[in-house]
Amino acid sequence: MGYVLRSDASYFSAARAIKLQKLLAEKIICEGRIDKLNTVVGLDLAYIGNIGIAVAALLTYPDLRLKEYAVVVGEVNIPYVPGLxxxxxxxxxxxxxEKLGTDADLVIVDGHGITHPRKLGIASHIGLVLDKPSIGAAKKILTGRIVEKDGREYLVVDGMVGALVLRPKGSKKAIFLSIGHKISIAELERIAPTLFRDDHYLPEPTYIADKISKQVRSRVAVHNKRKSR
Incomplete structure (x- = not known):
């Protein structure tokens, strides 16, 4: 976990974080094929005030069925800074x-991978720390431009193809699936269609993680309301 700065606000420095990102970006591997893919983890986080509710949802592959999930609730002290x-x-x-009982072959994170101003979004950072193939699943563009080639759309950053632009089910909403770590754009193209179900536009692993985080958030809100009475 040495690639993550301490999570207390008194120590946090945007300048220090940016410097670390630039160093770590050099370690990101934008190539690789996943030969064994039996489990996929989706990571997402919801908020209630300054309380973060992180969920790791582990699904079996290729059937995309929830096998187990883990929830961690804790205070978030680091301020929101775009790109950090x-x-x-x-x-x-x-x-x-870490609370999961099963390791994952692939990690999908709610956020960007290399389609980031310093080529190190949260999906790349997490993939590097875990030493796992990782993919970012973002709803908005952080940087780059969309280009079309052979009937497909891609997000290009500094001349490099970093993400697929997908609109599942013909949805007007786009989802940007980006290289995180240890995966190539060709492998991402191969795997991407298998990560979705028909009833929503998010990849199933992050969709389930998001759904669970919101359910827990509702329970935490009710609990806090009762405590304040």
Missing amino acids: LAFREAPLMFKAY
């Missing part, structure tokens, strides 16, 4: 992942 999401959210996500 990993330093705010990754510590709780790591704790949730």
